[in-house]
Amino acid sequence: MLLSKIFPDAKIDRDVDIVRITDKLDEVVENTLFVCITGKRFDGHKNAQKAYDSGAVAFIVERDMGLSNQIIFENSRVGYALAAAAFYEHPAEKLKLVGITGTNGKTSTALMLRTIFEASEIKTGLIGTLVNYDGEKEIEAGLTTPEYMELQKLLADMVENGCEYCIMEVSSQALSQHRVEGMNFEIGLFTNLSQDHLDYHGTMEEYAAAKAELFKMCKKGILNFDDEASKTMLENATCEAVGFSMNEPSNYRAQGVELSNNKIEYFLDRAAISISVAGEFNVYNTLGAIAAALECGIAFEQVVWAAKKIHGVKGRMEIVPTETEITVIIDYAHSPDSLENVLKAVRRFAEGKILTVFGCGGDRDKTKRPIMGKIAAELSDKVFVTSDNPRTENPDMIIEDILAGIENQKNVKADPDRKAAIADAIKAAKKGDIVLLCGKGHETYQILNTGKIHFDEREVVREIIANII
Template sequence: MKKFPDFNDLCTQLNAVKNTSGNINESPENAVECSGLSLNSQDEIKGKIFIAIPGSSADGREYIQQASDAGACAVICEAKGLTEQQSNILSLLDIPWICVDDLVLQLAKLADYFYDYPAKKLKLVGVTGTNGKTSVCQLTADIISRITGQCGQMGTLGNGLAGKLKTSMNTTSDVLTIRRTFAEVAERKAGHLIMEVSSHALHQGRVAGLQFDVVVLTNLSRDHLDYHHSLESYAQVKRSLFTDYAAKYAVLNKDDEFARTLIQDNSIQARKIVYSIADKTEVMAEKNRADGMNNSKEQSYPYEEVIASQLKILPAGQQFLLQTPWGEAEINIPLLGQFNLSNVLAVVSILGCLNFSWENIVSEIHNIAAVPGRMEVFIEKNRPVVVVDYAHTPDALLKALTALRTHCQGKLWCVFGCGGDRDSGKRALMAAVAEKTADEIIVTDDNPRFEDGDSIIKDILTGIKHKDHTRVIRDRYQAIAEAIASADTGDTILIAGKGHEDYQLVAGKTLPFSDRDVVKEILKEAA
């Protein structure tokens, strides 16, 4: 087993000269060896150091005894706000422990030291944005894996080596999991890691201390306002990835309004690579000029461009001319929707920034495939086309439906719901998008969580003015089955909101459920 620093050695790395208390065995021959760090007492914690800090929903210090009983080798605990009962539990432990002020601010430093500074062994790419993070990360990681043999990946689909991901509960994991994953990926000789960086992670300091080689913004629209409270606050948190992390390159979507403010932001010192779809760029040219942007080499906001032009919509994909600082090529991709084309341009930009050869980039983009649960198409003979997508914001739903309209020969159906205990303000907005863009709508459950499902449906329906073509079927399986049974050959059905997820969160329970599996099952039965 790999040799990690012992507990005494680890404690010396903490800014704990003052206001520190604890039971540390300072005898070298009795130093406590440890196999890992953990924030969760319910993890496999035997032989690991339990890090006990207050969280947003639970206080880790309440689980110190549980961690000790489960075999934790030591405890590092937040000192501020420690209750008398928690202090008593610590004093009775038969394992070493230490209390430290502002422990959460030292977690990154602690984890870096423990795992031998694994980020320095990798080229890191951080992707943020309301929509598209997962697709950009997955596509990039898959391509780098094919070129180099290995690539690390962290995000919605899981953590680890691309193609061998372990399930993750959050888009961006906690500080300790990030460093541990970096170490595991580096140990397997991968030289790159692509990770999704959520607004929550930026705000909570989960990526603190990381130095990215490339940072990427896909787009920004309404999401997570239950947490950030305003779109302005949400945007400022996203901006911090580009101002606070000393990246070498900033890849920005010129077709996005917020990204254009970053292009003009001279406080961002990274070299800027800007991608866009030519027809969109032309539509916005006047606005760009009004904003002070131009394409002159003498411009105040210098950047290099990656552009898709001469776009042709094909029955099962898109064709375009790709123009970049590294070369030009005619490209065909089997992906639907201009937002997927935008994602591909982000991928090309990342690969160029990482110095992959133009020949490799062009070859691999031609071989690109859809990400599971991201505009994933399911086809059976004499049945409607069914598309499963993760769209769970008004903007993402609009883009998905608009993209499908260009490929749809008959009616366009939309099956969707909204998550419970999340931004309720977007529910009516998503309904309005569905009514405006789809021909037939079925409103169903998404992940109700602890919220009443009927209440969620009621909020959604307030956004629909004319309900003649709207049905409510709360059971998601039945909603999908009804759509497939009712639609004609030539129709297209979008199943939106859950994408790759293989579960449904209902009243505190995690129930097995996969839109993708349900669609395949029903289409196979109907064939």
């Protein structure tokens, strides 16, 4: 694509055919548009000359680098997003976008909404933590919201495959890095806000501000009015606001809520809603999905019918078949709020004790570690503290941070070997007990200082139980 077509209003020295856009030096080939990003650890402008020597013929920069065909932006990430969109001929403009943001519940809400759309014969693409779907095939997901070029390629494939909608999980990092710059969302949906990602954002205020950007980019905002942060989301919003809730007055309010170990039931505008998922948090997730579907124009009766097809999400309150007298549940809970929510949900139907296995990720927000330790100890009967993607950090030091939040460690055991910790919990469980494995969820790997290894907790549980029996 010609550079003049990517940036029709830019002053360029000479028009060139662009075959690739990237910010990575090792991806540069002849006729590349190279993006110089000013990051927290490295300034990509230092690679501009090397990129030129490797074949780059145009540059997105934040300052004059003395190079031909340099296009200056105050923030080069904005230029990156706009260039990527133009390169794929602006696919977002040919789709109806639903963006979902919040600390917890994004994946579940996105998948629930897709279920309603598909049951209503609306062809829908999906971008999220668990999986991406281009309308024809599922694609393994990396980041919650993909990088600039990958994101636009996915959207372009959805257009080619005949999708009408795209449901997209929009992370706070994606918003702060302008990956969705220039996109106009039909719906922006806010699930909740609690402590997470402070290693990136620094403060809760900055974290909230990043998420609030979505509500300057959508026509209609659908927000959890029971979460105080919904007010923050709307402070500078330009969209129409629609609320869902259990407690506060709202447009879509669940009443008469009943919870069990495999089902939630409630009334919405006198209609009985019954869905085969567990936990109070899933009342909010289903409400958000139902509200979004209704605000997209699907008939109420159709939405109520389609919602019955919603089922559990992999790695979210997922029960692992064991054929034993204990129950093993896998959940992605990896923040203080999500850990508290899942433990409270399990306590509602636990017949025996709750034995919780969890850890905290390395190279991530350290301040949440003692908080999560305190929550696990207070809401569990026994706690097995272990590793969860320690990355470059020493697993023992992460465990020490977690243990610092637990005053009484009588019913706490620590072991950095996650498989051993799971085995200890399963062996300690008695009839009617629940072993809750938190943190990994859908993930089938562990990230260690030596790299990524295969680690699927479903396989681990089956192996441990087979050896015990």
